[in-house]
Amino acid sequence: MCFLCSSPQDFSFTGANSTYTEEDRSFGRQERACRRGDFVNCQNQPISGTSTDGGYAEMMIAQATGLVAIPDDLLSTEAAPLLCAGLTTFNGLRNSKARPGELVAIQGVGVLGHLEIQFARRMGFQVAAIARGPEKESLPRKLGAHHYIDSNAQDPVAALQTLGGARLILATAANSKVSLKASELMIEIGHWERSS
Numbered sequence: 001m002c003f004l005c006s007s008p009q010d011f012s013f014t015g016a017n018s019t020y021t022e023e024d025r026s027f028g029r030q031e032r033a034c035r036r037g038d039f040v041n042c043q044n045q046p047i048s049g050t051s052t053d054g055g056y057a058e059m060m061i062a063q064a065t066g067l068v069a070i071p072d073d074l075l076s077t078e079a080a081p082l083l084c085a086g087l088t089t090f091n092g093l094r095n096s097k098a099r100p101g102e103l104v105a106i107q108g109v110g111v112l113g114h115l116e117i118q119f120a121r122r123m124g125f126q127v128a129a130i131a132r133g134p135e136k137e138s139l140p141r142k143l144g145a146h147h148y149i150d151s152n153a154q155d156p157v158a159a160l161q162t163l164g165g166a167r168l169i170l171a172t173a174a175n176s177k178v179s180l181k182a183s184e185l186m187i188e189i190g191h192w193e194r195s196s
Helices: 022-035 076-094 111-122 138-143 156-162 176-188
Strands: 103-107 126-131 147-150 168-171
Touching (some): 076 111, 103 111, 103 156, 111 138, 147 156
Parallel strands (some): 103 168, 126 147
């Protein structure tokens, strides 16, 4: 039994000589991920608000494996975005093949994009923010973007090519036209990378 997620099965098989089916092996890998502390890939990790009560309350009971300590001097309202949107955006950068100094384009300057811009800048990337309209330029600049591309006024692909091409394009807003063009650019310059 997995002591972290209470999975009722023990996946302690030794590998290729095992009699488990491929489905069992796949599930076993996920449970090993759980045991390593990779709770995102644990299939049986309790989820507050779904498999257990709570989440949006002043107080609640939760498993220790699903908690993180927040320093006393950091307000919960300031920490909350970092735990969901922050992890999502940070991991997109961290797990990419982009390296400091390379151009990273961030499409969308909303909830996810504003965090992504800050992470990318502080991780040493050249940052190009892509959004719609000149009125949106001041926020990404303030957050650290080196370049702003107004997708209403110019073709984002052409603008990125002018900048030498982006090593990574992170789409944080639902604009299929821009996302499609961005993926075409990445394929064209040989930098296509699928992130999971």
